[in-house]
Amino acid sequence: MIIATVVFLLLLALAVTSTRVLKEYEQGVVFRLGRLREPLGPGARMLLPGVDKLIRVDQRIVTLTIPPQEVITRDNVPARVNAVVMFRVVDPVKSVMSVENHAVATSQIAQTTLRSVVGRADLDTLLAHRADLNEDLAKSIALMTEPWGVKVEVVEIKDVEIPEAMQRAMAREAEAERERRAKVINARGELQASAELRDAAKTLSESPASLQLRYLQTLLELGADHNSTVVFPLPMDIIGPFLDGFRGRTAPGVSGASPVTNTAEGTPDEH
Structure with missing residues (x-):
């Protein structure tokens, strides 16, 4: 027992x-x-x-953080770039037989590929077209890890650090670009306004009555502000004969120019 x-x-x-x-x-x-x-x-x-x-x-998705890498872009700008890689094992046998430690190997390949891909791009591409770089990184890393039975799901560049002097230069460049756009927009506005004024002048010249209405509207606007000064515009067709007569009387060779001037100055007193 x-x-x-x-x-x-x-x-x-x-x-x-x-x-x-x-x-x-x-x-x-x-x-x-x-x-x-x-x-x-x-x-x-x-x-x-x-x-x-x-x-x-383990066949779950593994999140791998790539430490900051010192890189130099294609336009010779130093930068520090870090990224995150998400991968998972799809073939357990290959992940054991083909590589000693698939997580460490994937991390090293991701760091090397990050420096290589960023080094082929300029700074503007790195800052403005990050999605294209992420896609390029994912393809390059996946090509290396596929024989290990590891599938790369996502590769994202997290942060890009550039020198402070370069940041100030970029800020000045952006400010100059905004000023240039403002001047171009202002010039285009002046051009469009001048074209509209030209069309309006043509329209008013075709109808003297509309021009007279415009004069009256201007007087109404001046009177609404309670100003002590009143500006009364006179049409050229009214004051034109007076100006022609004045020029004829003050023409060269005509005696008595001073009396004519005195007469012209005395006209407002009579009124």
Whole structure:
């Protein structure tokens, strides 16, 4: 009876030590005496103690942060760039057989590719067209990690740090660009306004009555401000004959120019 109990306990201990439980997101790569076996799915799995070796492979998405990298862009601007890489294992056997540590290898490849891709782009592309660089990074990293059974899901450049002197230069450039646009818009507005004024003058010249109404409207606007000075515009067709007569009387060779001037000055007094 005692022997049976001991044997039962030994078998129970052996069953406990031989049982491995794999979670739903894990797969197991098993080596029996150094030889590769078929991968094991999730659930309870029996292994031979001392004979089988189990390596658990997590198939969830792993977030890998690339530390800041010192790079020089194509237009010779120094910058510090960091990024984030999201990947997951799609082939557990390759991730174990093809590379020693797929996470470390992916991190090193991501750092090298980041420096290479950013070095081929200029600063404007790095700041304004980051999506294109992210796509290029993802393709380059995925091409290297595919033989390891690792699939790159997302590659995003997180932050770009440039020297302070370059930031001030970019700020001055942006301010100059805004001033240039403001001057261009102002010039275009003046051009359009002059064209509209020309059309309005043509329209008013075709109708003397409308021009007279415009004069009256101007007087109404001046009177609404309660000004002490009143400006009364006179049409050229009214004062034209008076000006012609004045020029004729003051023409060269005509005597008595001074009396004419005095007469002209006295005219307002008579009125």
